[in-house]
């Protein structure tokens with residue numbers, strides 16, 4: 001099973017085993033990683049599951065679809081590596097993925 | 107203030123649960139007025155996920171948020187509910203005769219025998235952008251809606267966002283402003299293409315500014331804004347003169363005035379019994395996402411059930427002593443007359 005590391009805003013790493021096909025958001029919620037709110041439950045409708053994909057991994061995760069890009073307008077401190085974690089579906093290539101959690105969800 | 111509207115039932119909230127309550131009340135001959143702060147019915151379904159599929163509405167293997175609301179509107183048509191949109195219910199007080207008076211921020215008062223709170227997660231309200239210290243300027247220099255355009259005449263206006271509200275107000279305020287600056291985090295807009303075109307034309311003519319970046323700070327004193335700090339895409343900072351700031355960051359749900367209506371609350375929800383879905387106050391019911399009871403599930407289908415039981419109890423209040431006969435819509439000509447199908 002792919003392993004994902006979430007780095008909380010205070011620097012604490014959380015390593016989690018993520019089943020294929022689940023989302024990066026769902027695994028954060030399941031393991032109570034702090035700083036992911038996911039108010040809309042993964043519908044790409046709230047922008048409270050915002051993460052920064054580690055620079056080394058942006059090629060693997062690719063770029064957001066237009067709907068996600070639109071929703072990112074509502075997130076706080078959006079950067080080029082910003083993604084909504086509910087839109088990242090775990091694939092075998094995600095093994096080792098590192099995402100950082102922003103200071104706050106909007 | 108115009109004369110109060112006197113009615114059997116007032117429903118606070120036009121989400122799916124408030125809409126279906128119109129149906130259940132209507133079958134029992136109770137007429138409803140429905141109030142919502144949004145400018146259209148549908149609550150979360152139309153505001154948050156109009157195009158997304160819902161799979162757990164009984165009898166509908168799949169229906170979109172918008173589709174469900176359109177169907178509900180069709181279903182309640184025979185009962186002619188009166189909608190009062192774009193207004194928030196501010197206050198609720200008990201009158202000496204036992205009825206309840208509600209007042210909205212549009213200064214409309216209602217006097218009802220029964221009140222149904224179907225307020226979901228609370229009122230939809232503009233999201234406050236996470237800019238430090240912004241609260242100090244709200245209502246004086248920072249606004250989330252334009253009520254009177256005159257308040258913006260001759261001002262240095264900074265508008266933030268990339269949707270229709272941001273673009274519409276950019277275009278509407280540009281002629282009367284000293285200067286308008288539109289700030290958006292990317293050079294790509296969700297707004298209608300023709301407004302984006304018009305905006306780009308004004309920028310090309312030098313009649314306004316477009317800045318790609320994110321507002322990170324505000325400058326000013328005593329509630330009077332003077333400038334906004336913007337982080338540009340290359341991470342450098344710039345300062346833009348601003349006496350008015352209009353951030354458009356979408357909507358979020360806040361419990362709002364309901365907290366001050368004298369009802370018992372349980373973690374921002376309104377506890378009810380599971381026989382009538384009545385609150386701690388007689389004649390005031392709560393159904394849908396806003397209520398709480400042991401085992402509560404925030405599902406649309408649960409809200410529909412709650413509405414059906416609430417209507418029975420509401421009928422007993424409006425028409426005390428009248429016998430309620432249990433009937434099916436399939437076979438009761440009486441109900442079918444009300445539905446206008448016979």
Ligand SMILES: Cc1cc2nc3c(=O)[nH]c(=O)nc-3n(C[C@H](O)[C@H](O)[C@H](O)COP(=O)(O)OP(=O)(O)OC[C@H]3O[C@@H](n4cnc5c(N)ncnc54)[C@H](O)[C@@H]3O)c2cc1C
Nearest residue numbers: 043119121123143149150195225226228229230394395406
């Ligand atoms: C992304 C997403 C997906 C979902 N998917 C499903 C699903 O698949 N199945 C399912 O069953 N549920 C789903 N839900 C939940 C479902 O949408 C809610 O349970 C439902 O909308 C609740 O309906 P409601 O009428 O109680 O409240 P709401 O839909 O929240 O409507 C309440 C309305 O009341 C108004 N209001 C509140 N206070 C005031 C006031 N003081 N004055 C004026 N107006 C006021 C609000 O503006 C709002 O329009 C989903 C929710 C989301 C966000």
Ligand code: FES
Nearest residue numbers: 042044046047086
């Ligand atoms: S959980 Fe709401 S947008 Fe991802």
